[in-house]
Amino acid sequence: MSLRRKLLWGAVAVAGLLALVSASDPKGFRRYQRLRAEVESLEERNRRVLEEKRALAREIEALRADRCALERAVREELGFVKPGEVVVSLESP
Numbered sequence: 001m002s003l004r005r006k007l008l009w010g011a012v013a014v015a016g017l018l019a020l021v022s023a024s025d026p027k028g029f030r031r032y033q034r035l036r037a038e039v040e041s042l043e044e045r046n047r048r049v050l051e052e053k054r055a056l057a058r059e060i061e062a063l064r065a066d067r068c069a070l071e072r073a074v075r076e077e078l079g080f081v082k083p084g085e086v087v088v089s090l091e092s093p
Helices: 003-024 029-065 067-078
Strands: none
Touching: 003 029, 029 067
């Protein structure tokens, strides 16, 4: 076997050993996988928060532009009633 071929096999063996150590070391490949999963989870959470932010921005714009939407929100969320209206509350047992 030539010296070049021996060096190549030696390099392959060292690389394999380093890969094995990295896979078994808690701060190696397993940590990388755990951090990768955490990043994906955070990206999904960011997408949900961004969508919620967009929905709230649309609601704010509707409340500013449409008096009917504002009245509906005040009635539903704050429980306001107009003078002379009677509120009937139905609760299930």
